[in-house]
Amino acid sequence: MCLAIPSKVLKVDENNMAEVDTLGVKRTVSLDLIQEEVKPGDYVLIHVGYAMSKIDEKFALESIEVYKQLAEAAAMEEDAISPEKLVNEDGPLLYKPKAEDE
Amino acid sequence: MCLAIPSKVLKVDENNMAEVDTLGVKRTVSLDLIQEEVKPGDYVLIHVGYAMSKIDEKFALESIEVYKQLAEAAAMEEDAISPEKLVNEDGPLLYKPKAEDE
Amino acid sequence: MADKITLAYGGGGEETNKLINELFYKHFNNDILTSAEDAAVVNANGKIAFTTDSFTVSPLFFNGGNIGKLAIAGTCNDLAMMGAKPEYISCGFMIEEGLDFETLEKIVKTMSEELSKVGAKIVCGDTKVVPAGSVDKIFINTSGIGHIKKENISAHNLKKGDVILVSRDIGKHGSVIMAHRYNVETTAQSDCKLLWDEVNALIEAGIDIKALRDATRGGLSAVLNEWANASDVGIEIEEDKVPVSDEVTGLCEIFGFEPMDLANEGAFIVAVSQNDAKKAEELLKKFNSNASIIGTVTDGNRVVLKSPWGSSRYIELPKGELLPRIC
Amino acid sequence: MADKITLAYGGGGEETNKLINELFYKHFNNDILTSAEDAAVVNANGKIAFTTDSFTVSPLFFNGGNIGKLAIAGTCNDLAMMGAKPEYISCGFMIEEGLDFETLEKIVKTMSEELSKVGAKIVCGDTKVVPAGSVDKIFINTSGIGHIKKENISAHNLKKGDVILVSRDIGKHGSVIMAHRYNVETTAQSDCKLLWDEVNALIEAGIDIKALRDATRGGLSAVLNEWANASDVGIEIEEDKVPVSDEVTGLCEIFGFEPMDLANEGAFIVAVSQNDAKKAEELLKKFNSNASIIGTVTDGNRVVLKSPWGSSRYIELPKGELLPRIC
Amino acid sequence: MSNLTLKDLYTKFRDPATIKALAKEIHKLADKLDEPMRVMEICGGHTHTIMKYGIKQLMPENIEFIHGPGCPVCVMPKERIDHAITLAKQPGVILTTLGDMIRVPGSKSSLAKTRADGYDIRPLHSTFDVLNIAKKNPDKKVIFFAIGFETTTPMTAALMKRAFNEGIKNIYYHINHVLTPPPMRAIMDSGEARINAFIAPSHVSVIIGAKSYQFLVDEYNTPVVVAGFEPVDVMESILMLVKQKLQNYPRVENQYKRAATWDGNVLAQQMTEEFMEIRDTFRWRGLGDIPKSALKLKDKYAQFDAEKIYANVLPNEHIDDHKLCICGKILKGLAKPTDCKVFGTACTPSSPLGSCMVSDEGACNAYYRYAR
């Protein structure tokens, strides 16, 4: 629906524009839709040239911590279901070409 | 000064434009500057898209006749001055490159 | 295929492949090309000639040909001018998005027809589609290679006494293009044509060919000046021997051009040793009755045009863009 | 020379000669070229590769290169991909009137530098100047020929069990161009580079090379699909083995592109027999530490990408124009 | 400064070990479900994630995905595309629109083909760029063909605000912004839908807030999880839905806490309200007319409303979807793309017949690309 990309704020200018970095790609986006203060170092979500929200680092870190524990727990558990087993048997071939159907 | 090209009228239209032929090249020109009637078959002089005058065939034929006689007379005359003799001795090299001058 | 070429056809993906398979491979079908490798593999032994030309002509279609015919004839002729039989041709299309597929197909078909006349093959190619406004409809580059059948044909070979011939009347292609550019009609047809047969006939007849050149951009004037310069000789041309059609004369009168400055795409100039001149003329006349001996190589270092009444003047390398004179 | 290229420089007369002599011959100086015949004469013996490409890149200058570097690397790389050493190159310039002479000279200089790196020569050329608006600044076509050092490298050669390698991380060139097109800055540099040294090293080491291809337009996706199709095999790629830089990932996130669909100009894919895979990887790593084995040839006829968690999906030939997704 | 890096925001949410762990957990718990869970992901972005990362393949047999109408490009009816094409052909116009909109076919052509005919059509990556184009071309009418869900709408509003503040008078707007809740309601109300769980869009939710889905719980007793964009987000959300099912306690949960809130971005909502109001009805490709499901410019901006200014040239007949296309059924969970007779044959991404094939986000398109 709407691609929005986590990016890091590098600079904010007097025109309410921010220079942001996305893993080595720099662009200038508008902050016109953000109520809170935005500072260099903040993470924001960017959509079609605008910051649409700040990213809440606390929640992000929380999630990351949860995932870490989950992955560790799973690794220790006996491998009751191997990841390969999780995959449907017909692999990626969800669609069989019509020709073969007939 | 002003290139003007003898051409033959092929057609005249209701918009006072004429289609003319110049040895296989056809174009449409304006007759807005010609007082006399112009008809297919007439010869006209064309300049920058306009007929600028009709060509007087009588005078053209007269000239041609004169030239013919002149050429015939010259051919019969003793070749007192051969055409080659008429040419300046230094041929086309009217200008000697500076380098050679020095 | 869509009715228009869009940018998608230049993306290197599915549509590009479709265009290649359904158009180019269809008309240029041969095993080397359709192996679809990064480069064509051909066998070569001995001296080969290698040449390139880009074709940017406007209009694409003109009396007597189109850009595709030019693209094949032009490159094959440059090979022929080195005494080489045109064999393997490469083809780069640069297409403006929005070009009619039909137009492109017409061009490709013409190319295929021309190729078959001379027995050459397109063995590698490339297609780019660029945004509207980035190119005027289509440009084509062709490069070509071919084995040299007769060696040592060169602009540097002219010696005093050699005879200069032209293979037909001059200025036809340039006339047609200029007429279009300045919006007049002409009955002239471009001379655009493959020249290998003529060249091959001269070679087979054992004519002592010194130099050969197709008189393209810059016309006869450019070729003669380049030769005089490369071989450090003078050249004298008899004005009344240079074949010019009425149509070309008419166009030159109107715009103030010189026929010798106009481009040709199926006319060449050849220098032969004096003894072979008549024989060469006879041979060339079999292909085009206007073929003619037009002059000789002399001392000096300029190209001189001699009038029938004994005066003479220099022929210069054409300068600048050809623009109609008003005066 | 004037500061701008005007139409006069394409007329085939004095100005054209000036451009050729004072720019092209100056930088591309070699005896074959400066003999200024209709075609270059070169000696050939045995199998030669012959290829062509047109370069229409916008912008002309970009992080890591320019159109001239591309024009040499692109064509030389296509020769290298057939196991041929790049030797003789043709060059067609199509120039928009008004192009700065300085810009043109920079491009020509770069070409000359690239040529000297691989020991190839421009032996024939052509220059057209077209009216403003008829081309976007400059297009360049290069064609090339070279003797084949290792035969039978072909997209048709893949057999089950063969191993697929990539010579470096992918998507750099495409990223740089897309960043420019959509007005963002990237720290990425185009990977534009001559590849003969790498290929030669593989050949010299006696690696059993099955197929080689530079992953230009259409990227890795296009090469793998073309190979699967040409050899009628399946290919399985391990997603986490495919080297992608952060910068390329970043750009792909922003625009919704796939790194495997992005163009490269100095990255190639090679298929080798299983026994030589490790050795090939080590060799390639000497040139670029990101070189990597990325997959294997399998039964089937599709290209499959396997995720580290066991799922898999198809990689298709890219479709249409690359457009940023908003969603 | 926390010790979160930007790269973490990507890699940690695509971590293979986490994905595997979540898959195991889902398999374990799903065993206990007493009926199959049929989850609609409304958002095309989620469809994309599900297909690209093979999440579908990681699901147990009793969890099924139903791909919703959440692709702004796909839901645009042909007559609206025809509007864009018509506008692009008006004299002195530069037509701008976002990204891959330009390849969507209208009744006879697409913007891409129209551009190929020489008209000035510019695909943009950023709505903000419209301003710069307008400044650089003061003698042209720059029309912004505005598409998108609630995520994208505020950017159009923000553009208008900047343009007015800077006194730029040559931007015109053709508004096609659509709303997310109405089609969800329409699908549930159709009576045929087999959906019994939702993962709600990431970025629409950032703007409108998780609260906007409460009606699905209240009126349809269906669990909802607002889910992030990445594969780990989607996996975790599925797990949360399974747990809701097992608890038999349907509610709106927010998995995407790092960006989405209960109330959403209030400034963005206000900005939208300043310039736009709800249309009586809007026709969705694949779904038909849905009342109050889209926005239009307020009357006081009529002089900048391309739909009004060019009313006399814009075609207005409804154009029916292709009769073989079953997008409507797919969107309701009644069919899969592969059930369509023309899927992958007459209908492909290069020449789509129906709405679900046009964009990378459409269900049929995603199936074609990743799992044909």
Place this chain on the structure above:
Amino acid sequence: MSNLTLKDLYTKFRDPATIKALAKEIHKLADKLDEPMRVMEICGGHTHTIMKYGIKQLMPENIEFIHGPGCPVCVMPKERIDHAITLAKQPGVILTTLGDMIRVPGSKSSLAKTRADGYDIRPLHSTFDVLNIAKKNPDKKVIFFAIGFETTTPMTAALMKRAFNEGIKNIYYHINHVLTPPPMRAIMDSGEARINAFIAPSHVSVIIGAKSYQFLVDEYNTPVVVAGFEPVDVMESILMLVKQKLQNYPRVENQYKRAATWDGNVLAQQMTEEFMEIRDTFRWRGLGDIPKSALKLKDKYAQFDAEKIYANVLPNEHIDDHKLCICGKILKGLAKPTDCKVFGTACTPSSPLGSCMVSDEGACNAYYRYAR
């Protein structure tokens, strides 16, 4: 129908035998001249004919050609070229002009270089084409940069008349039309000129009539022959001048009877008078200011006069000719092109320093091309 063919009008006037015969006759009679005849051909077209057909070489030693200022492109001062360039750069303008005008250098650039910079400059072959360009581009200002002697002036007037009749309002005119008799008088009045015979222009004469040269006979006692364009015409005219000299009876004769008359084309004269009037003074490149030597639009057409409408942007300082250039002397018969220090070196047709080198019709250009 007479038995005259169109081709005759070319070939019979270039006939080698006739040229040879005329050359013999001239040589024969010229022997009897008691002083050298120094003939000015005013018209650059005649210069062209003389050089191209080698007529110079056919003359006896006591007949010398002096090349006059009759090339409308060459006589244009740099400041007027600068006008054209400035006009071409104004927004919304298409600048049209005739043929090789576009390569003439102004003070810094030329129209050809300006076109290369991307401005819309169109070299035309026909004045009439301006009408079509204006119709096809109703939202542009089409400026016609009008150059030429009396031959070309009526066509500009006729264009204006058509445009007004057809209600075309987007053509503007920058008038640089010059007159032939004033520079002839100026050259004769300079006191230095060595000219003692004239061949008068072919096509100027067709318009203004042979009568216009009577002042040369009356006031300067100099013979004049109105001469056709072809080599035979020029040869015959020289012969006629020699005969006048021998008869010691200077008068205006008309060799070009097939096209020129005593009174000229009266309709064309009237057409010109309807729209234009004489300027107080005009600066000629190579010759300097000459009073009443050029035309301008009448005041009542001010709204279509580009010189007035754009007055505030058009540069107006006089720009001097290159200091080494001796065009002025050449035009007065006091020097030959080859006497110039920079002829063929710093000054060539591709980079002309002076007016006589710029067009194919200029004396220096003709020497460079045909007889260097």
